[in-house]
Amino acid sequence: MSSFSKAGHVVSLLNKSDFKILKVFASSLKNHQFLNLSTLSQYSNLGQSLVKHHLERLVKFGLIGKSNLGFTLLVTGLDIYVLKILANRNVIDAIGPQIGIGKEAEVFLARNSLNHDKIVKLFRIGRSSFKQIKRKRDMSSGSSTWLILNIETAKKEYDILKYLRNSSISFPNPLYRSFHCIVMEPIYGTRLSEVVNLDNPQSILEKIIESMRIAYHKGYINGDLNEYNIVVNDDNIFILDWPQAVRTDTINAEEVLMRDVRNILKFFSRKFNIERDIGKTIDIIKKSESQISDGLNSTNF
Ligand SMILES: Nc1ncnc2c1ncn2[C@@H]1O[C@H](COP(=O)(O)OP(=O)(O)O)[C@@H](O)[C@H]1O
Ligand SMILES: [Mg+2]
The missing domain is CATH 1.10.10.10 (Winged helix-like DNA-binding domain superfamily/Winged helix DNA-binding domain)
Known part of the structure; x- marks a missing residue:
């Protein structure tokens, strides 16, 4: 017991x-x-x-x-x-x-x-x-x-x-x-590690990266990000498990961010054959809201 x-x-x-x-x-x-x-x-x-x-x-x-x-x-x-x-x-x-x-x-x-x-x-x-x-x-x-x-x-x-x-x-x-x-509050869904198939894995990956970006701009990196700490429900994703999170201004922040990104990209590559560049993904996570919308505007023109 x-x-x-x-x-x-x-x-x-x-x-x-x-x-x-x-x-x-x-x-x-x-x-x-x-x-x-x-x-x-x-x-x-x-x-x-x-x-x-x-x-x-x-x-x-x-x-x-x-x-x-x-x-x-x-x-x-x-x-x-x-x-x-x-x-x-x-x-x-x-x-x-x-x-x-x-x-x-x-x-x-x-x-x-x-x-x-x-x-x-x-x-x-x-x-x-x-x-x-x-x-x-x-x-x-x-x-x-x-x-x-x-x-x-x-x-x-x-x-x-x-x-x-x-x-x-x-x-x-x-x-x-x-x-x-x-x-x-409970989060309903399936742990990414147990998901058999996804309708749109690319969009799920984008959402994970967007959530990492939001956390980063609030000053935090999860530090234990992997398929066991992500829950998927239809098109929504949730990132759990934050006790080991590190502040973005700590000395090893870069290393921790790199590890989190690598874990996620490795998983999506292995399971869904999606390849994405680590460096470019880190650049996106570091971009602020306004830099992202500027980027969107310029591609629109
Ligand atoms: N808010 C929540 N809603 C639903 N399930 C949860 C929630 N928080 C944790 N869990 C479940 O419990 C497991 C362990 O929780 P987690 O926060 O990852 O702790 P740890 O991995 O450090 O033991 C998660 O993988 C998830 O299955
Ligand atoms: Mg956990």
């Missing part, structure tokens, strides 16, 4: 004081890897024996880890806490099947109280390397460093999406962020 499906089940078993204690852990992540009984009692306003009782439950459910350094919040603990926040704030009401599992995130279909579909993306950056570290060092390193990295990454993607979405609907529409989780 994935961490979040387990969260969906366990959330119903927890009571108010369990959540109060989870909240103390979540809000002190940045400052404390481990918490002891007296700190927890102080922050939660619950007596030590009550805290002990709830901690035992949270440890049993696999939400809190225990070591000789103290108690620490585990990934499932933060998943549960986030799920509760999303429900309390009426962002989502129910969590459904997992629809995507990548190296960096687990993605679920969810519903709000009006029965509208939503997407829940939970960050799992560096999951495999973290597991190795954890195995080697047991609990002594805690999981908070890893959780903080995932929270910061979720925040980065949320901010970029909010900013990009103003300019084009070809980027996901972010609705809410809490800790390591982003809630978005």
Whole structure:
């Protein structure tokens, strides 16, 4: 069972004081890897024996880890806490099947109280390397460093999406962020990697390039652009997955842009026999709106 499906089940078993204690852990992540009984009692306003009782439950459910350094919040603990926040704030009401599992995130279909579909993306950056570290060092390193990295990454993607979405609907529409989780509007369609045939592959490629151009002029390059992060629906394209995006003014921006363009052109060449020059494509992406319309005007005459 994935961490979040387990969260969906366990959330119903927890009571108010369990959540109060989870909240103390979540809000002190940045400052404390481990918490002891007296700190927890102080922050939660619950007596030590009550805290002990709830901690035992949270440890049993696999939400809190225990070591000789103290108690620490585990990934499932933060998943549960986030799920509760999303429900309390009426962002989502129910969590459904997992629809995507990548190296960096687990993605679920969810519903709000009006029965509208939503997407829940939970960050799992560096999951495999973290597991190795954890195995080697047991609990002594805690999981908070890893959780903080995932929270910061979720925040980065949320901010970029909010900013990009103003300019084009070809980027996901972010609705809410809490800790390591982003809630978005769903994008319906097929991942480019799974598309068997396209009516007009040339026009789809043009649209991808146009979206890259829009993002570039807003100051961003996706940095992980490939057929797995593009969704196609009829004539529309959507570019997902922006946590690794780089600013166009960073030192290696040119290299990153070149890699993204090369990935896409390679895919269209392999699958649809469309050949396009990398350099010329990069020139188009760097052209502003007015330079493009100037170009159009001159070819019209
Ligand atoms: N807004 C969305 N609507 C529909 N499906 C999505 C959405 N966001 C992500 N997905 C699905 O989840 C998969 C993984 O999401 P992605 O953002 O690419 O994360 P990562 O690849 O880092 O795990 C995507 O390939 C896509 O199938
Ligand atoms: Mg992806």
